[in-house]
Amino acid sequence: MGRGVVVGGADLAGYADCLSTRDGHLYVEELDTVDLAARFGTPLFVLSESQLRGNVRRFRAAFAAQWEGPVDVMPAFKANTTLASRRILTDEGAGADVYSPGELEGVLSTPVDRARVSVNGGGKSREYLAHCVHEGVRITVEDVDEIELVQAVAAEQGRTAKIRLRVKPTVPNLWRPTDFSQLTIPIDLAIQVYKSGIPPEFLVAMGRRAIASPNIDLVGLHVHQGRHHASLWFWEGLMSKFGKLAGELIAAWDGWQPQEIDIGGGWPSPRDPLNEETPRSEFVLTALGFPFLAGLRGLGASVYHRALNRLVPVLSSHRFRAPPPTIEEYAAVAVRTLRRELQAARVSTDGVRLQIEPGRSMYGDAGIHLARVKTIKKQTRPFPYSWVLTDTTTFFLAGGHFERSRFRHVVANKADWPGAMTADLVGHSCFADQIVLGARLPEVAPGDLIALLDTGAYQESSASNFNALARPATVLVCGDQADVVRRAETVEDVYSRDTVPLRLLGSPESRGDTGDD
Template identity: 30%
Template sequence: MTDATGAELLNSLLTPTDRLSVEEGELVVDGHKASELLAEFGSPLFVLSAGVFVDNLRRIRSAFSANWPEPVSVLYAIKTNNNLAVRALMSANGAGGDAFSEGELDATIRTGTDMSKVVINGSDKSDGVIRTAVRHGACINFDCAEDAERTSAIAAAEGVRARVLVRLRLTLDDADAGSEDYPAVEKLRNYLVRDQVGLSAESAAEIVPRVLKDPNLELIGYHFHQGRQSRELAHFQWWAKSLGRTVGRLADLTGFQPQVIDTGGGYPRQRDTEMLVGERMNPLTIEEYGAGICEGLIAGLTEGGVPIPELWIEPGRFISGNSGVLLATVGTVKSDQGSTWVNVDASINNLPRVDNRSFKYVLLPATRMDEQPTDRVNVVGALCTGAHFASDLAFPPTERGDAVAFLDAGMYAEVGQNQYNAVPRPATVMVLDGEPVVVKRRETLDDVFAAHQVPEGLKNHSLSAR
């Protein structure tokens, strides 16, 4: 059995919103050949597709709206890709925002986002981020009693009433209670113990009455974020039903009926780069996850006699993942002792989750897509470390100047980049209305050292021996 060509591999991995194709043996990204993009904008190069971002936003919104009887709002999780052009595109298409830091909140504000649909998360919020959120009308997710006290004081000083959600967490008791719905819940016990965010129902029951009585605070609902722990549908149905039951229990204890429930993010994608267990292609669609989550949450709320509130969701990776491709150029190709190494000018500086989260990117021979693989190669980056992008990869004959492409580089790539070995970070272009435009310029060596300072006289200073 022969290995698949790049074109055959791509065709087997395409998802409904991808804008990838092959023309004349070359990868085409949203209407533009890889080689032409590199020739015009330099290498390596992040290429984003505005159309894919918007298609993904609309798709996940529809997946939940179709199964939820009240309004559904999508709050884009900027942590996955914080390009200002991306955030502006999300704002223009009706997405609110999930921000964690003062920087993420600033980016969300400056790009015209509807601040009534923006939340600020974090287990240790600074006074600065709370103050900015209060001034601009963002919703603050309370993670502890101290959040309530500090936000109240800041809101009073600002002369406004702060909108807030109480962030909930599931506990081992919830896991035990839900084991019939989701027998594999036992695998999550360590996560439930170690995760620092959110409040148990018991702790929330102590805070909610205090918040309701505080004239500086307006409690509108609850927040929850389980994150990406599994792609099993039963897992999502379990936590959704458990969350609904918890809200019902809190209604009994406090009398509070939420106007909003925010279920956070972590929704799996179909081409699974980030949590590769079994087959790369996830057999489930976002429509199936949306239906399962809504069904479970409605069931849990109904059990507790809680009216169905507005639903907020905070997707990041689902929207940004396949919206970006990283293009790179082949340099030295070396063979020795039965192994071949293909060096490229990108590195784990640009895709750090290869190293710290074991992401498995699809790597394509962008300018040799129709050629049959004949070699087994190790693809490595331009750093002094030995980290591999891919090992023992079936690849066609490759030489200096060829282009390669890493799919699904729209998420957790640019935001996590560093400058190890003093390597400047690449440019980013976005294909907008059919044309590629620069949305982040390529760094220079001056940029790498821009924040450094050498004290006066240090160059001529010699420390005496002790």
């Protein structure tokens, strides 16, 4: 494959990809991943600066083409908390969606425009809110009693707090299954049981209290439902209900006009891996599948294992879904629908800022994860199966584990070799540690380099130290340059928070333990 051609089995015409293959090796921008792994070690997270810059520019252009006022791109910092990536986004004029006090500190360590920082999440402490008011960031209110707390802390400082209300519209029109669950439940139910957002029954009174509060400026409305579905149908359905609810609230608030409307995020990355493992898992877990498997055991081990021999390849096979719509298509549908509903409610959008908070679609395709093959294990009985053990783990890819992501994968030093074997790509923790089930691979050997694509969002930021494994480094690539932007942990780092009480450090005699009964 040549420069700019997407790898990993997706045909995305016109898509500007930081990945390419040259002479059988996978490249990130102008650097060979084989050389990156040799230089920095594995496992390793790799980020592309050009992809990240291109993504934020594309989002801004796509939504600005549809909206008559200013557009703010406010990427979700939780998706990738490396300060280098945050600095890139700040340089590009992007704001930020933050959740925790720690995330806020990370974002504010760059010269970001405070007015373009949205502090989301429920249960904010008094201290956290006071810090938000002092810094002049936007406070996205989620709790029913938060208005009074914000007013109190703002009054103490003699400042005005800028707030938005995060609404949770009822969306019975969104009936398709949500991608956030292995259970087959409709999106509208998933939205209702999710903790975030203010139920409609409280919104009118909360808005009136906010408008009447002397130290509060209610500047806008906010909605965010995440990546429930990759279709344009989802965005048309969500924006129709959000726009209608916004119109009703504005009418109830006696002509109040928003300065900002934030529609959140939830767009997929082009090779979106979210929930791609579900079809295989659902079969085994359904009420139909389990009795079938259990019933076969009554026919004897030989029959049972012959049946598994036929069944396992079916469960291990995989077809990727079609590529999702483009950002331009999402922008057109979402903005057109929102404007239609607001105009129907006689709400003017002149000069109103449209804000978006992409996460996975901002960072996902800017990152890959590199891992070495440690060993290969194969069995022939009671049915054939193979495992390729790597030096990484799902605990370094926890976001993908929770979201049942199936990462597209390339053997980076054999990128143009044909598929010759099917095996589970597994990690080296003591869990089952299944990274990719039924991966189609060339014949691999210990030392080969596996690249997991689209791991730039939610993976490194959710990594943990299970089995006392030290978390990997992150390297930022820019053209033919590579820099460590988050160093690898050491074993000393893993145990650096531990303290052993002095009473446990002395001799048995010093603890009063003589060994006598």
